[in-house]
Amino acid sequence: MVKFKSRPSTPNGKPAKRPRMAYMEDSDEERTPVKAGKKNLESPKKRMKSAAPVSGKQHAIQEQRKLLPIAQGRDALIHEIRENDVTVLIGETGSGKTTQIPQYLLESGLAGKGMIAVTQPRRVAATSLANRVAEEKNTEVGKLVGYSVRFDETSSEATRIKYVTDGMLVRELLSDPILSRYSVIIVDEAHERTLRTDILMANLKAIQQKRNKPTDRKGKGPAAALSPLKIVIMSATLDAEKFSSFYNKAKILYVKGRQHPVTIYHTATSQADYVDSALRTFFQIHTDRPPGDVLIFLPGQEDIEGLSSSIQLYANRLPQATPGVLLCPLYAALPPGQQTKIFSPTPKGMRKCILATNIAETSITIPGVKYVIDTGKCKEKRYIARSVGSGFDTLLTRDITKSSAMQRAGRAGREGPGFCFRLYTEDAFKNMPLSAEPEIRRCTLTASLLQLKCLGQDLEELEFMDKPDEENILSALAALYILGALDDKKALTKNGRDMAFLPLEPYLARVVLAARELGCVREILDIVSVLSSNSKLFFDSADQRDAALEARTKFRHSSGDHFTILNVVRSFDEIAKTETNAGKKDWCHKTYLNFRCLTEAVAIRTQLKEVCERMKIDWTASCGDNEQPVLRSLVRGLVQNAAFLQPDGSYKQVMGPSIVKIHPGSVLCDKKIPAIIYDELVYTTNIYARGVSAVPRSFIAEVPVLNHRKA
Template identity: 45%
Template sequence: MTDEERAGWDHTPKKQKTSNSSPENDLYQQRCSLPIYPARGKLITEIRKAASVVVLGETGSGKTTQIPQYLLEAGMTKAGMIAVTQPRRVAAISISTRVADEMGCELGTQVGYCVRFDDATSEQTKIKYMTDGMLLREAILDPKLSRYSIVVLDEAHERTVHTDVLFGVVKAAQQHRANGNRPLKIVVMSATMDVDSFSQYFNKAPVLYLQGRQHPIELMYSSSSQPDYLFSTLVTIFQIHQEQPVSEDMLVFLTGQEEIESVARSVREVALDLPQNVPGLVAIPMYASLPPGQQLRVFQPAPSGKRKIILATNIAETSVTIPGIKHVIDTGKVKAKSYQAGSGLDLLRVQWVSQAQAWQRTGRSGREDSGTCWRMYTEDEFTKLLANTIPEIQRCNLSSVVLQIMALGIKNVLTFDFMDPPPRESLEAALKHLELLGAVSRERHLHLTPIGKEMSTYPLDPPMSKVIISAKDYGCLEEILTIVSVLSVESILHSPMSKRDKALAAWKKFYCSEGDHVTLLSVYRAFKAVKNKKEWCRENYINHRNLKHAMEVRKQLRDLCVRANLTLQSCGHDFTAIRKCLIQGLFMYSAELQCDGSYLTLDRKQTVSIHPSSCLFQCKPSYLLYSELVQTSKCYMRNVCVVDAEWLYETAPSFFRQRCGKKR
């Protein structure tokens, strides 16, 4: 973009009548003070002219809340709603709430949101904030996205799997509607400078640059490499707390729930030993699997005389703006998926962030005022980071992606219009996986089977969708829903390092000889039966928050089963039915005991071991199913279940004949 073009953004806005000293006037003044406001007229003109537009909006520019309102005020919703997609549900909910306040309407009327299992929209809705996944689900029923006149793809730089698939789906919908009287406009919004690829992908769309309101940020690097970044983070937290005004809140970037809760406990413990004249601390966690109500706690101000410390995953990099943040502590680490199609390993491991991510984190401290970013790594380490994050679609298991694409009616996934195509071997492996599950057939042509179409309606990985659908044949849907729900959340077993032995002893009362899946069912049933649930969880080293979340997931899945007319039967204590049902979706994740006491996976002949957290760790069953493989010092099977070799062979005879070389 030329200097002349950039200069064109600074035009004088038209004055509007406002009342004096009212909440509406305050919100209006805030809108007018945003950096995006002078560009309002130019933005509307450019979006009217072009089929697609890429907006590069720096942190704090106001693009997410204001652009949809500008388009609505310009009368560009006569042919349909404005959809604004977000990678995460907490962002969709919080931003739509803010926009509804600015417009002076009730949430769910003119402005609404739609996230998984929570639809706050109506016939009046003109601006609809939603997760990427929800718009994809709508596209399965309506590939032309005919309800919408404009689709705004926000936070495009995050490049989640859903975002990348959505690029292709929205682009195809635009092409379908190009010759009609209701063309679809696409607005791609990014907060990082790497926007040329977006422009090229959307037919050389013009790139519009918005100046952000970034306050000065002091950048502090570690003087030496930190072998224990969590300890150095804790030290930095209390250094800031004792030196800076209590009104200045902190945001700390960590890798996941376990790490966040560990640091939160340490913060509370250390705070108890602080001098009486030092203000108090409120440590608030923020990660994707937190229930929505608890995620929204981060937006509430700290109690009087206390400092708020947000302990967050990368969910806080760009998706949400938390008021009051003056200090950011960046550990430089993130937990990311890494799939190896050759070995079948889908690893979730801690790794370095990219430089783009590091700058996004830094920008969080300069949204409202000058701030400080404390990097727990050296400047030399920063220069060695990757410039940009590798798109998730190039480093994850694609079975769910392929199932979703085929559910959209796209037959040849190998030629799908990806912006950055994943490795062909990953797509082929996903197709083979779905074929073995009975979701895909190659007879005459590649297509989804009726089972595949049914599987695509569940927001789960294909193996677990298949297990739920199969439960009707084994009369154990109630139990399977519980097991799948518990597996869908972070671990419900809580074992502090200092009380590991006590935790193991407490869990033994729930152990079942059939394996971890039935053990988790036992824990859930016991939890449901007690009255004082929090106290019971504390005594038994069970994570109350995660178990409550599993209950919410179960309710949502049960509603889907009711809609699908699945019979909600219980098998009571017939655990054989449960194990046979699990095989229907997990038979590829099976292993056989070897003479030396190790296990060999039947699929890829890989040496694996039972994870130490398993109730079967001290046992050696001949055959096992597992829910996932994790790689640490060696390759471990997590969540294992005892099965019979004959059950495996009966479920998938051709699969096991090829791998075992003989019939049983």
């Protein structure tokens, strides 16, 4: 039995005055509430009438819009944004800020002749928001309202509101450094502080200084013809002051959300085994509480699989009268077919139990959840910079942050009053950091540094909300130098510019450029496309491990994972010649390959071929069955990731001090290979090299930069 404190507490840790407190409702912060002001431009009624011919569905949509919490503050919001160059808007979940504000700004004429961009950290968000807003505007997406994400652009000359991924806008800087097409840029989900959001926010500050300078508008300097830029930063409640002070004390506005009350319980004592506590808590809910689905937050796949089978075991032993349990695991690497189960309605007399990673915190909203069990744990990727180019990523379980805990609790109150059981004490909650450290402080900066170099900027000089770590910058500089993207004066080389032009990680871009010299671009594009796909090529869940290994043996290649990938892609291409989409899917299913990964890889490859053509790279050049050019190309990009076998069977980095092991998922695991190169190094239970190939030692020695360093 897990003991929870009998008195529930509020999500932000303050004692509950009322037993059922609305999520995020109380706060002592001084706020500028947004209310319908007197400076109304037009009455709400008039506004709705002006919309296109009103069908029944349209009417319902417009009625719904009027009911959104943000609707009553419309005119005041427009007024504030008109008066201020930068506005920080804090909007709680369900306020409607992301769909409504762009429309308000357009309707008020505030955008002038320019476009309104709304940035999102995730692709799905950008596309689905554009669809939603187009529907509200009673038009097709791609006309007045459009979107732009990688591989998928739906916008036109007529587009005035464009939903884009933040990465897309950063890319756009390369061709249009002052983002001249836009008159308003709305940065949404700014609190997530992704690397791209931070780079964008730093650039926006500089761009606005250029575009809004009064002296320039009088006709002096190059900015004379520039139209001013409005910036709106939108975020969840935390960190408002930080955004505001970054933009010279920008005005902060608050919009209320619409969220059902969530009652929160903390455990009385801290729990040694969070998986076991989650198991007990689930059955306490299942036997004591009324119907409603349960969402359990766990750090990763391993815990999800473990807890899932324990729950199944105990559920089978319950008395017949107890409702059945429908288990739904949910993590990114799960085959999509098994993810859809979550959205289908819970069968009568059953209780759905969703076991999810962080993916359910922001990316996927699950209907019907009434109870949340929060283990208080997550996994975090963190780059450890080590002297010259020998850093590695860690992926370790750690405690979550306050903002994450609040987000998780909020997932219980989407459709009605809910309950959140935190498997940690109230003190533990109070001691959590407010929000996660921004990515710019904990991720590899190599790709961003290269992009900035192309803009004539530098990580050291650009003004960021949080400064990147010195060691991390040095490590990125070293990496780019080794790849030949920067010269010894830290200046961008021709090679570097070409690398930035390719939509690939710098090291993979270098592999493609090497393949150009060695005449094996065709093979390299096949490999690189899979490596830069988001999803994994091979599925691996505990229950089907042996069958999967068996089905895949025909792809295994003795020189390692890169050639194994090439074999898979070649087979898939063969199948694709004759099979329909369903046939390809079926083939993937039988061989335990991820259809999504291969589909994405094919899209990336197509894009890379187009880019190659523009760069005058012959992508049809092939080396046939000669493996040497392919391995040489890989070595050129992965030279930092080379390791030699030691007498004791371990591997030692060539350019760093670490002892590494070959990841168990690699085809070269347990093999004794004199020299290897690898895609990445991840520290979990050991320092593991993932994506490994065997290469002749001489290939590593012949890379120019190593000769340099010896000389």
